[in-house]
Amino acid sequence: MTELKNDRFLRAMLRQPVDRTPVWMMRQAGRYLPEYRATRAQAGSFLDLCKNAELACEVTMQPLRRYPMDAAILFSDILTIPDALGLGLYFEEGEGPKFRKTVRSEADLAGLASFTAEDDLGYVMNAVSTIRKELNGEVPLIGFSGSPWTLATYMVEGGSSKDFANIKTMAYDKPELMHALLGLLADAVADYLSAQVRAGAQALQIFDTWGGALSAAGYKEFSLKYMQRIISRLPTEADGRRIPVIVFTKNGGQWLPVIADCGAQVVGVDWTTDIGAARSLVGDRVALQGNMDPSMLFASPTRIREEVATILESYGHGSGHVFNLGHGITPGVNPDNVTAFVDAVIELSPRYHQAD
């Protein structure tokens, strides 16, 4: 494998010294970029784009050509596993993802297709290895998956949901069925992420987009436990280098002390949590990733720079911070404002990493 030229991101995840705070953005390959929209139009549907390794590689590289990001992230969908399990993922214009079939009974669960990541999601592994080759050691590549709970919400509800009535009814009234589904998904996600590492991923992120819709007790029982199980089964090294894992539960701010014990090296924090307060809560156990409000990118470059300064100051001195947004970038953002964001991190963060 080509030697990694910029390992700032991997080092910060392990709380090793760095020259400045690394930065990347969730959904950095996305609709706010005109070149993304052009490639997407060329591909046909969103899923066609995910399934074409060359085009998935192209959109992964696009933000890196504009901005000196410290990491690339695989371009894919979080719902590839439920699709491979036979539920029939599709997208309706202007609406979220949908499934042709749902899982609401023991029979539905028994009817799911058997799953092996390398066989059934070969197109993802092709994309990972294509991107890794194209990156040529410039920055590390992040692989990812949805969390079991988050995948299950779409599988049980049949798409996006406001109140998660169906899955919560299952969790509350049929906990055995719920745990059977989550266990199956944890196995699949562990296999999927391991395969991504074999294909070339150098760090991993688990997106727990909907864990924050649960009660405090429900979060531990139905979401965190399964992420913990996955992490315990992942390869810890590849090519002699540690593969760090980020867990990101949106709206999980009040549970940070328990999330910090799940085995991940990094905990993602959304913008509703003060990152300095978060650091006090988790101590030396994990690094933190985040957490500028994505809507701040609609503000002026001057205001964006101020906010970056505030977040850097709140986290304070020393390694263990990966700068990011507190959630994915919003489609309507002006790409020039991302320049202001990334430049501010690069210019303002070195002083937090100087030896005392």
Place this chain on the structure above:
Amino acid sequence: MTELKNDRFLRAMLRQPVDRTPVWMMRQAGRYLPEYRATRAQAGSFLDLCKNAELACEVTMQPLRRYPMDAAILFSDILTIPDALGLGLYFEEGEGPKFRKTVRSEADLAGLASFTAEDDLGYVMNAVSTIRKELNGEVPLIGFSGSPWTLATYMVEGGSSKDFANIKTMAYDKPELMHALLGLLADAVADYLSAQVRAGAQALQIFDTWGGALSAAGYKEFSLKYMQRIISRLPTEADGRRIPVIVFTKNGGQWLPVIADCGAQVVGVDWTTDIGAARSLVGDRVALQGNMDPSMLFASPTRIREEVATILESYGHGSGHVFNLGHGITPGVNPDNVTAFVDAVIELSPRYHQAD
């Protein structure tokens, strides 16, 4: 005024001894009840129902005929003030509330109508006095308003929003304009709630539905500060009795320690926070209201009863707990499940109020 026969709710809000934990439900007069749907159909539109004092009184009373709730809550909309300010509230079938005009500039702000609660929202005061009379002292009547930030989100966005891009751009780039709008709304809400007390409201709740979309610092600056200002201006007594105030910020769990200092007697807690942990955080400063997951009402009566038991045990011994859901009841709930919920609170809570 008729003497109040059941003051359990008012006493618990002030952390005075009670025989059992009082209970009511946010949105208890609502679409899950067939009799509500019938009255709503009779009224015409949702706004027609709010503006007709007899029908608003009728739907307010409906849940009390089915369940032994310890409080009634005024039936109204949270967006009455922006409507009275001239923005033109309307509802589209299957979508949220919308406004014909928005407030995005100094000129828009200057163009808002002048506002006096008793003149411009007389229909609300008529509803309050009609309901208070009809209640005949059975249980206290709660008046309410949206918080300034929450009202402003609808006024700036023109309706519901996912990422609040317009109002956040205003907050970040034009903070003077944002504060001018929030100040105007704080004046209006203080006037509105004071008028509700004069018309007969015996307790007040401020619904801060969207405060949780802000950053930790933004929440204090743009939402909490204005609720604090309102509370400082409200009448503290009527007919020789204290008028307690509840502040409820959805997704505000991680900010409970600062919310507890805003001057409210009660802090509402959504279901993502463990209520025992919340009690530890706020100590003796405030009472707590909440916090069963509204989706638990889709589960079996047995499971609902277990959850009520868990929440009572988590809060523990002593007064200062008003049982409620962690958010408004969901339209599709079976009314019989509400019976299971209320009965469980009534049957299981007395032991937490016995003298040691």
